[in-house]
Amino acid sequence: MAILERGKDLLSPEMLLFANAVEGGEAYVFCPRHSDKPIEYFCKQCSVTVCVKCMFDEHNGHELIQIEEMANSLKQNVLDLQKMLVNAHRLNDEN
Numbered sequence: 511m512a513i514l515e516r517g518k519d520l521l522s523p524e525m526l527l528f529a530n531a532v533e534g535g536e537a538y539v540f541c542p543r544h545s546d547k548p549i550e551y552f553c554k555q556c557s558v559t560v561c562v563k564c565m566f567d568e569h570n571g572h573e574l575i576q577i578e579e580m581a582n583s584l585k586q587n588v589l590d591l592q593k594m595l596v597n598a599h600r601l602n603d604e605n
């Protein structure tokens with residue numbers, strides 16, 4: 511389970527949620543605070559996904575990444591995470 515713990519360090523719960531959506535082919539996850547607003551940015555400062563409302567409200571002036579950029583970097587991270595998990599399964603099978 512050490513690898514799963516490492517995965518958690520690699521991706522915050524919000525990032526995992528978004529990573530799952532990206533993996534599942536869903537372009538957007540809706541804002542947890544504003545359920546009618548799709549996530550459009552990721553706040554680097556707070557490590558949370560934010561919508562336009564959040565962006566102008568509590569994340570005003572924070573360092574934000576566009577979701578497209580986020581998806582690209584996340585896909586890389588997800589692939590790394592998957593590789594780690596596959597390796598863990600292989601180790602379990604050998605033992």
Ligand SMILES: [Zn+2]
Pocket residue numbers: 541542543544547560561562563564565
């Ligand atoms: Zn919001």
Ligand SMILES: [Zn+2]
Pocket residue numbers: 553554555556557568569572
């Ligand atoms: Zn923020």
